[in-house]
């Protein structure tokens with residue numbers, strides 16, 4: 224068995240188990256499952272050009288400037304088109320309603336009318352304004368387009384995050400609540416039963432990093448009585464961290480042992496019922512993901 228197919232079957236098991244444990248999220252897991260499985264496969268198998276990491280400044284990292292704020296995490300030679308078309312197929316599989324829009328987008332990409340390298344040529348100071356206006360000009364749904372772009376970005380960023388983590392020797396000196404690689408806020412946290420360490424997870428690039436439990440990752444307010452964990456009855460392993468200062472919440476899992484392989488993004492999707500409850504109470508997620516923006 225190749226490593227890519229072994230990973231797929233691991234993912235299938237993780238998704239199956241998540242559906243059994245969280246039947247209320249079954250439809251969402253069915254929709255996102257094929258996409259996430261394909262992303263993991265592409266992250267493992269895509270041939271990416273080497274990026275020069277030598278200008279990453281550890282002092283800047285200590286001051287809280289993530290790697291993505293120092294260097295461009297994308298290379299103009301990244302295989303954007305290949306990754307895009309592969310992901311487009313899995314989006315159609317998981318979300319058949321998007322077929323028409325995604326097909327249109329795929330045609331523009333494979334016909335060279337939409338140059339993905341331009342989209343990812345991020346000017347660090349000026350985000351993505353030119354790329355967004357280009358997408359408008361092509362008359363494609365900005366939401367379909369930005370969804371696909373975020374999926375592509377994750378595949379490439381996750382690989383770069385692995386490489387950078389290796390070079391940095393971990394993220395022990397990183398003390399921020401946003402991601403040391405791409406700068407996004409976490410989508411979910413994990414607290415280990417043994418030792419009680421809290422790890423934050425970034426869904427934009429897949430990076431995990433340790434963060435103190437006594438500070439809000441979003442506004443950095445120190446823990447007090449105002450900081451709470453919200454639980455659903457009978458579910459002691461799943462909760463939402465709540466900060467009354469900034470009114471943000473963070474879905475949080477407790478891990479007892481390491482019985483099963485876990486995928487933090489699948490876990491986040493499995494717990495979307497907690498997102499509904501917290502948003503119903505007027506709190507906002509620390510970051511927007513395709514699955515936690517509820518109306």
Ligand SMILES: [Zn+2]
Pocket residue numbers: 402403404405406407425426427428429430
């Ligand atoms: Zn990140």
Ligand SMILES: [Zn+2]
Pocket residue numbers: 439440441442443444466467468469470471
């Ligand atoms: Zn806060």
